[in-house]
Amino acid sequence: MADSFNFELVSPERLLLSATATEVVLPGTDGEMTVMAHHAPTMTTIKPGVVTVQTAEGKTERYVVFGGFADILPSGCTLLAESAVAVGDIDREDLDRRLQNAREDHADAKNNNDKQKALEYLDQLTTLQGAILPA
Template sequence: MAEAFKFELVSPERLLVSEDVESVVIPGAEGEMTVMADHAPVMTTIKPGVVTVNTAGGKTDRYVVFGGFADILPEGCTLLAESATHVDKLNREELTRRIQEAREDLSDASEHHERTRLEEYLGQLTTLEGAILPA
């Protein structure tokens, strides 16, 4: 059994998770990363994706996050999400709305750097849509 550590998932609306866990898989900006007890200190931005939480009690939960950042220390991990919800509570309409808004922002963008960022964000949202919502 892996050693447990404190994990918190916080969105502007509420605290979604605050418990001892064995591991957390987060969608870091540079790729997915698994956090376990005694992890080296790291701060990373989070891209839209799924956070998988493996609790100390053996339960697995999944949450959809739409950006933010994670502060990882040897004794715990705090993920501050721009927006987050349990994967079972995400509805197609909400995700479709976010994708449409990203498309509109992309069509209005004039600077190359902004267009590149929005293209990447739109790609992340559509990948997320394909990964968690049935066709």
């Protein structure tokens, strides 16, 4: 049996999950990463994506996050999300609004740096939409 650790997923509105986990997959800005017990201390930014939590009880829980950062220690992991919701509770209209806003931000960008950031965010949201919503 794998060792477990404490995991918390927090959004500005509330604590979404506080659980004992054996594995958590996070959408880090530099790529997906798997956190397990005794992980080296790390802090990473989070891009829009799906967080998958394997609990010590054997359940799998999935949450959509829209950015934030994760603080990882050997004894636990805390993900502070800009916004988060359980995958089953995702609101298609909210995701569509976020995509439209990202398109507008890209179109309104005044310089190459802002245009590139807006395009990256738009790409992340588009990928997220394809991963969690049926066609």
